[in-house]
Amino acid sequence: MDSRPPFPPFTAETAAQKARAAEDAWNSCDPARVALAYTVDSRWRNREVFVHGRAEIEAFLTQKWARELDYRLIKEVWTYGGNRIAVRFVYESHDAQGQWFRSHGNENWEFDEHGLMQRRHASINDIAIDESERLFHWDRPGPRPADHPGLTDLGL
Template sequence: MNERPPFPPFTAETAAQKARAAEDAWNTCDPERVSMAYTYDSHWRNRDTFLEGRDDIVAFLRQKWARELEYRLIKEVWTYGDNRIAVRFVYESHDADGQWFRSYGNENWEFDQHGLMRQRHASINDLPIDGADRLFHWDRSGPRPSDHPSLAELGL
């Protein structure tokens, strides 16, 4: 059985750990790695796309990161309770033509007893930005540095 601590019920500390672990995994842009945090039959709504299971998640993420280049993401816990966490997030990426975007969103997560996410509901809005207006500048070879400003600190 695949397990992903911390496990529910969540506290402020463990919810923040879960959000940071998700952020770090998504920033790898590795669909297989990311998919392992979800149940085999995980249900997703991502914008207007509905997915079920890890195979759908991997296929979706491969397509996503083929379009959203130089992807960098920050997540913050909005609220939490028992086996659920709500996060807000912002990511920056550019398309194949070099147009940069800042994408703002909210996710609602539900976890099983093994700490695997069984439901993810994401609402996301994209804002075109100039490359000079980017705020997320860290080396793509690793996670967001611990001293990089949070969304709240950036005023996002």
Template sequence: MDARPPLPPFTPETAAQKARAAEDAWNSCDPERVSLAYTPDSRWRNRDTFVTGRAEIVAFLQQKWERELEYRLIKEVWTHGDNRIAVRFVYESHDPRGQWFRSHGNENWEFDEHGLMRQRHASINDIPIDDADRLFHWDRSGPRPADHPGLTELGL
């Protein structure tokens, strides 16, 4: 199995690197790319949906990004332990009718010794917003630019 650095045990710096790598992968909206950060038998709870394994992760993300369009995400480490990281995140997207949402959430992650995530528990709340209230304005063709404010700087 390929290692996915940084590896546990995590420091504040390596936990932040892991969160940014996850953010960049999710912002690609590429389900296959995202799935490679998880163990082959990874277990998820995402809101009220339970997913097991990479194939189910890919299917879940394909459906997600068919209904959450123009998806832009920012993650921030809340705390970490030896092989666990808790992050808070916010993403903005719109549905096929054009209604924008800001989705606030928390994730608890557990990693194996190779740096692959074996468990992900996500709780998420969606708030409808107007287009004028959007805060995440970067080109969808790439990751969030290094100079774009994070959650704390945006007051989220």
């Protein structure tokens, strides 16, 4: 059986650890790596798309990162309780034509006893920005450096 500590029930510290681990994985832009954090029958709603299971998650993320180039993401815990965590997030990316976007969203996560995410509900809004308005600057792929400001520090 796969497992991904920390396990529920979550505390402020373990919820923050879970959110940072998710942020780091998504910033790898590696669909296979990211998919392993979810149960084999995980259910997602991502905007208007419904995804079921690791294979669909991996396919979804492959398509996502083919469209959303130079992707950089920051997550922040909003609240937590039991086996659930709510986060807010912002990511920046550009399309094939070079138009940059800042995407703001909220996610509700539910975990099984092994620390794998079994449900993910994401609501996301995109705002076109100029490249000069970008706030997320670090080498990619890879995690956000420890000294890079988070969402609250950036006023987002």
